[in-house]
Amino acid sequence: MNVFDIIGPIMVGPSSSHTAGAVRIGKIARAVSGGQPAVVTIELYGSFAQTYKGHGTDKAIIAGLLGMAPDDERIKDSLELARELGMTFKFRKSQNKEVHPNTALISAVDQTGKKTIVQGSSVGGGRIVVNRINEINVKFNGEYYTLLIPHTDTPGVIAAVTNLLADQGINIAELNMYRSHRGGEAMMVIETDQAVKGEQISLIEAVKTVKKAVLIEPIY
Amino acid sequence: MISYDSIQELADKAKKKGKMISELVLEDQALQMERSREELMEEMRKSLQVMAEAATKGLTAVSKSASGLSGGDANKMRQSVNAGQTLSGKVLSETLAKALAIAEVNACMGRIVAAPTAGSCGIIPAVLLTLKEENDLSENQVVMSLFTAAGLGMVIAKKASISGAEGGCQAECGSAAAMAAAAAVELMGGTPQMCANACAIALKSVLGLVCDPVAGLVEVPCVKRNASGAANALIAAEMALAGIESTIPVDEVIGAMKAIGDAMPKSLKETAEGGLADTPTGKKIARDILR
Numbered sequence: 001m002n003v004f005d006i007i008g009p010i011m012v013g014p015s016s017s018h019t020a021g022a023v024r025i026g027k028i029a030r031a032v033s034g035g036q037p038a039v040v041t042i043e044l045y046g047s048f049a050q051t052y053k054g055h056g057t058d059k060a061i062i063a064g065l066l067g068m069a070p071d072d073e074r075i076k077d078s079l080e081l082a083r084e085l086g087m088t089f090k091f092r093k094s095q096n097k098e099v100h101p102n103t104a105l106i107s108a109v110d111q112t113g114k115k116t117i118v119q120g121s122s123v124g125g126g127r128i129v130v131n132r133i134n135e136i137n138v139k140f141n142g143e144y145y146t147l148l149i150p151h152t153d154t155p156g157v158i159a160a161v162t163n164l165l166a167d168q169g170i171n172i173a174e175l176n177m178y179r180s181h182r183g184g185e186a187m188m189v190i191e192t193d194q195a196v197k198g199e200q201i202s203l204i205e206a207v208k209t210v211k212k213a214v215l216i217e218p219i220y
Numbered sequence: 221m222i223s224y225d226s227i228q229e230l231a232d233k234a235k236k237k238g239k240m241i242s243e244l245v246l247e248d249q250a251l252q253m254e255r256s257r258e259e260l261m262e263e264m265r266k267s268l269q270v271m272a273e274a275a276t277k278g279l280t281a282v283s284k285s286a287s288g289l290s291g292g293d294a295n296k297m298r299q300s301v302n303a304g305q306t307l308s309g310k311v312l313s314e315t316l317a318k319a320l321a322i323a324e325v326n327a328c329m330g331r332i333v334a335a336p337t338a339g340s341c342g343i344i345p346a347v348l349l350t351l352k353e354e355n356d357l358s359e360n361q362v363v364m365s366l367f368t369a370a371g372l373g374m375v376i377a378k379k380a381s382i383s384g385a386e387g388g389c390q391a392e393c394g395s396a397a398a399m400a401a402a403a404a405v406e407l408m409g410g411t412p413q414m415c416a417n418a419c420a421i422a423l424k425s426v427l428g429l430v431c432d433p434v435a436g437l438v439e440v441p442c443v444k445r446n447a448s449g450a451a452n453a454l455i456a457a458e459m460a461l462a463g464i465e466s467t468i469p470v471d472e473v474i475g476a477m478k479a480i481g482d483a484m485p486k487s488l489k490e491t492a493e494g495g496l497a498d499t500p501t502g503k504k505i506a507r508d509i510l511r
Contacts, residue, residue, distance in 0.1 A: 001224075003249050003370035004263060006336045006377060006399075007344070010270050013326030014285070014438040016338045047436065054287040054437040054509055056329050076329035124383060125337075 009126060011070045017102055018048065018055035021122025023075065024219045026064020028130055028142055029106040031216040033116035037108035040065060040089040046101030048122075049093035058091050061104055065089075070126060105132070128219075136178050136187045142219040144173050144191035147201075152209040153179045153186040160207045161188065170194045222248040224374040227416050227470045234412035241402070241412050242364040245371035264363050267333045271322065271345035274332050278321025285327040287509050289439040294321035311354055315454060316447045319346035323446035327439045336373050336382040336395055339438045342446035343396035344369055347404050347453045357407060365407045369399035372419055379471070380478035384431035385490040387481030393442075393449035394426040394477065400453035401460070410461050420466035420473045422456035427473075428480050430488035432495025435506035441496055 011020040030036065042061055044052050052058050056076065063078035066085070074081060082089060094105070100121035109115045119132035129141050133148060140146050151157050158177065165172060171193040179186035196204075196215050204213040222230065222244065234241045250257045279298045284291035297317040300306065306313040322342035326332045332341040344366070352362050373382065373395060381387035382395045401418035410418070426449075434440040466473065487494030496502050 001374055001377065002253055003245065003260070003367060003374070004267075006370040006373035006382070007264065007267055007366050008333055008335075010267060010331065010333050011338065012329055012331050013338050013341070014329065016334055019329070019338075050510060051436040054285075054289075054435060054439075056286060059329070071331055073331050124385070126334075 009070065011126065012073060012075045015055050016126040017122045017124055018051060018057045019060045019075070020070035020126035021102065021128050022048070022057045022060035022104065023064040023068060023070045024126070024128045024142060025104050025118070025120035025122065025130070026061040026106070027067065027069075027219055028064075028120060028128075028216060029108055029116070029118040030065050030067055032118050032133060032148065032214055033108040033110055034214070035110070036067070036085070036087065037065065037116070038087060038111050039109040040087065041092065041107045042089065043092045043094040043105040045094055045096055045099050045103040045105070048102050048104055049095075052091070057104075061106065062087075062089060065106070065108070099131075100129075133187060136180060136185065138178050138187055138189050139176065140189050140191060142216065144193065144218055145195050146216040147188070147190040147192065147196055147204070148214045148216065149188040149190065149204065150211045151186055151188065152211075153183050154209045157207060157209055158188065161190070161204055161210070164200065164203050164207070165190070165192065165196070168196075168200050170196060170200075221252060222371075224371070224378055227372055227375050227419060227474070230371060230375070231412040231416040240364070240368070240406055241371055241415055242367040242406060245367040246364070249367070261363055264366050265359065268359065268363055268366065270331060270333050271335075272349055274322045274325045274330060275318045275345060275349055277330060278325040279317060281321070281324060281328070283328060285324075285439060286329070287435065287437055287439060289434070289437065289505065290327040290443045291324050293443065294318075294324050311350060312451060312454060314354070315346045315350045315450045318349055319343055319446040319450035320443060322346065323443040327437075327443060335369075336377065336399070337384070337392050339384060339442050340392040340396035340446060340449060343393060343449040343453060344400045344403065346446070346450040347400040348407065351404055351407055355408070361407060365403040368406045368415060369403040372402050372415070373399045376474055376477075379474050381481055387477065388484050388489050389429040389431040389445060390423070390426050390477055391481055392431065393445045394423055394429060397426065397449040397452040397456070398422040400450065401456035404453060404457035405460050408457070408461055414460045414463075416470045417464070417466045418456045418460035420468065420470035421459055421464070422452050423470075423473050423477060424466065424468065425452050425456070427477055430484065430495050431490045432488055432497045433490065433492055434497050434502040435509045436492035436497070437509075440502075440505070
């Protein structure tokens, strides 16, 4: 904790959890889907579902999907902005007792028809936790540079990827592996202290059984 | 390095070194964050500027929030002050107007600085910006006083809470008032011990205050509680500057706030299930909005 956690952040109101946190969840979904999606469906759970209109949670998530930061004064006009930019979106209230009370599940389809699912929860003070990417349950908070690497669960993949990062002098803050089942679909989530550059991402994508590598910039 | 476990410790250390609390906090934070003092001053200055912009914007605004529950009251207050129709004097009524203004800007999705939270964002700026205007203080002095507010806020956050969901409104508007009171005392030339007393006096006045937002929105009663929080800060600072001490030491007051917050039922901690949210009118508003 430092002084700017107490006097700060600078943000658009009214609520750090329901507005600032919601912008960040949208921003992560934009990064994971590789840019501005064309069609978005957003399911809201718990308190998000109950109070989203009054807190502007809907505007906040769309603002994040448009790439805005939590202090952007255009957040309150984001729905109109999104329409002007040709993005179609739909909000649905959903129920699921298993998830945190401030949770949004974003399904984003891009111009080519590729669908990306991101689920995140706003856990207080504008901080978030991403807990699902597509069909895989994950856990990261967007504080660091975050590399998402979907791959097939095979021996040696982690070693190959981390060796590539080590060669580039990139320090790993945290590394987690999630898989659907042994030998099945898997996701590596690597949080790093330094930015991973484009050419390094191509090298990682060339590793056997790695499907893709997506870099998410820190959102705080 | 400072551990931010005790406000008394902060005040004692400042006294021993012959410095103000703000000076101590700034030096320590520069060390802990490995950044220069100037950088931290600039970042804090940016926050002060956003606070001032929000106050100016809110004072003349007539628009309503998305729910229709808030907006326009700061403008009414300002007109009343301008007309000289003030019951309690210019400083207090100007402070109330700014606190309402910033809290309304927050409710209307405008840009604010969480201080310490979005729900209590009007209190610290209302007090400090009014004192700046009325006493011709420099921007640098006010920026410094925000380090005192933040330093004390860090102790409160660590030893109790600054979240309504954890500790009720005493933790949000109460903490903001306590931080503002201490910063005001320092701005007006009070000693570090007076800052500690002001913090204690402000907190003591709102112990047990619940967080009961109607329909779960940061509007009713939050906007007006920003005004009363700012008044509470001025009252506490006034007493402390007169040399009045808190019988219960500040760190013990914070301990009491933590215990009260823990004992408070969940229905009174930002769940919109109790208090004003559970009144017939509160429930009707919720039904209408959530429909």
